[in-house]
Amino acid sequence: MIQLDATHDPARRSWVGSANDPATDFPIQNLPYCMFSSGAEPARAGVAIGDGILDLEGALEAGLLAPSYASAIAGCRGTGLNALARLDRGALRALRLRLSELLRVEDDATGPHRDRLIVSARQAVLQLPMKIGGFTDFFASLHHTERGGRRTRPDNPVPANYRYVPIAYNSRASSVRVSGAAIRRPNGQWRRATGDVHFGPTEALDFELELGAFVGHSSVLGDPVPIDRAPDHIFGYCLLNDWSARDIQRWESVPLGPFLAKTLSTTVSPFVVTADALAPYRIAAAARPAGDPAPLPYLHAEADQRDGGLDLLLKASIQTEAMRTAGAPPHCVTTTNFKHMYWTVAQMIAHHTSNGCNIETGDLIGSGTTSGPTDESRACLAEITDGERPIALPNGESRTWLVDGDSVLFTGRAERPGFVPIGFGRCEGRILPAHA
């Protein structure tokens, strides 16, 4: 499964100078895809490199990419990366190799074209990277489940099914937006402590720090995807903020699960970090706590147990309106790692399709809140504050839940000795006041 090649070589450097900055998320070893537009024209497919974006249409026109990629690249125009994501893994790996060759210092094919090929990311508008059909959100952190359950089900915080079922619910695709889009505080109803049922702006707006996976190859209705084939269906990964209104959620979720508490909007980062780029950061699936049952056979594959995990550092920060005005940077409130997940992404795909349900190119699979075992790795406010113990911010402000004007920023980074670190870019949204 894990295939390292010249694209992961830490010695490789790019003629795009900013890509060689150790702090960049987008060195030549990353090469994530995105959809961008630099004016009024429809968005087109690009590849992030340092502070720039390589224009794939431009590279094709300059004769730098094989004509066999032409229809996939053209097919992205004005929609999303879906046409690229449909390419088979071999073609995608070959494209990555070619892009890495074109962008490395030693390249001499791009010479006369370099100015036209690279668009400054600052001048580009980044769009939703994929046209999303279905959005499924999992619940893959046992730590998140346990902390949430301690309040609502103190005697039995982890549901009996949790260690057998990679629990998920269908979420809402229409309201997924790319990083930077504002989040309108939702109105909704809930029962107050006084007993009356109230409708108004949520008083418990939260973030959930998640990893998102985009489906590349579709599957066929009626035919489950076996777990050892599941990785073939993943195009790549993004950061995902599953904004949640806790008061609405508590009231509406019996018996069919969360609905309006989650559908208000969901934010994703604009870059799809490919499965190939993440190959060096694959690790063993997290060890299950002693006494837990082994995964059922349809959720178990040796290769997945061996390298189905991902070592990804994930952070969430808050910047209030006052902090922004004062020029204070976002304050980090969560540092966690995707390696703590109870279920791997392959297990999620195998479970999702185990009943024959088909997945489609562009589907978004959320991991659920990526909380780890330590206090600093609690990946939503519900876990951090429990609605009662506010976070103290450096400027003297405090937060139990999000306040209008707050922005929440997620970042993600993959690091491993002997490799150049790669990142996910920014996943950010600012809260607007509710409609009256």
Add this chain to the structure above:
Amino acid sequence: MIQLDATHDPARRSWVGSANDPATDFPIQNLPYCMFSSGAEPARAGVAIGDGILDLEGALEAGLLAPSYASAIAGCRGTGLNALARLDRGALRALRLRLSELLRVEDDATGPHRDRLIVSARQAVLQLPMKIGGFTDFFASLHHTERGGRRTRPDNPVPANYRYVPIAYNSRASSVRVSGAAIRRPNGQWRRATGDVHFGPTEALDFELELGAFVGHSSVLGDPVPIDRAPDHIFGYCLLNDWSARDIQRWESVPLGPFLAKTLSTTVSPFVVTADALAPYRIAAAARPAGDPAPLPYLHAEADQRDGGLDLLLKASIQTEAMRTAGAPPHCVTTTNFKHMYWTVAQMIAHHTSNGCNIETGDLIGSGTTSGPTDESRACLAEITDGERPIALPNGESRTWLVDGDSVLFTGRAERPGFVPIGFGRCEGRILPAHA
């Protein structure tokens, strides 16, 4: 809201003879849209009339429809009725008037074209009528909720939120199929009475008799649709079978609601009966039981209370393999009426968007199981048999849950004295054995 016009005139008859048969679902007063193909070419938009389908592209080419409809009709080709559904209500009403004029006995414009205009429904392949973005399933029958709750929550069968919240969950759009598509029995996991967790073919496969509504006009993210504008967003209605695996459902649904129990597949009828066609059958919203709270203000509009209900007779029938072999007709197991719903479709739309979540053209809104107060109106097997009291079929067979080879047929009919009855066509699916 309710606007009756010449298209509803019971005296109107069609030159398509089969449309004048009192038993047809598709008299000239109905004119539902569909997507059909009559060969290898992509599906195109049509209108059901008796045993035929009026080819909208053909009518346009023959100069029988205004050129202003050309792009909407062409836009449906190979996809779904979405481009037609995006037309504003005035344009749709004018199109309906024109189609009714063209198809009535007195018409003389169609004369030379009639043979080419009408395709025999028997020779056409009907497709999924809309390209579906989101599929949301409500839970709008208090009777269904109460009967289900009696088993799982005997002390408190109706959740505390039910009379305030039009409860819904996001369901799965990718696996929605048109009537006639086979249903593969899903595999899944659940905990047996013995305590062990089992993975295998569901042993409790059920149907749910629902009404589906297709969204016409999209709304904007962040902006709720007020209840008095909600009807403007409904293009039309279909029948919907929300196939459900009860064993999987019971095990997986805590705490995030049903997932694989519902995503195996969903069947819809191929015809979209428009809101205009159903105008004569609008009635007052169902009276709430004494003591129930009034709908919260965002769920209350006088017009909706006055005529937001729909008087639609809905039936579910089962035909086993043995019945089919013997030439026995499907056996009716449910007769219910949409007028029993606790929540109106406008209330569903207002609630769905109350947090700012946007709805989009082609979204499918399911009503939830349409059970009524009487035993004969229990609209799924879970209610009828409770998993324990099998239904006796006329040939001596019995059913607690569905068996491989069974087919389930839904029909729907709107009747009112002084009007010609209209129907929904067939919504049917047959169960295939599970994959080993």
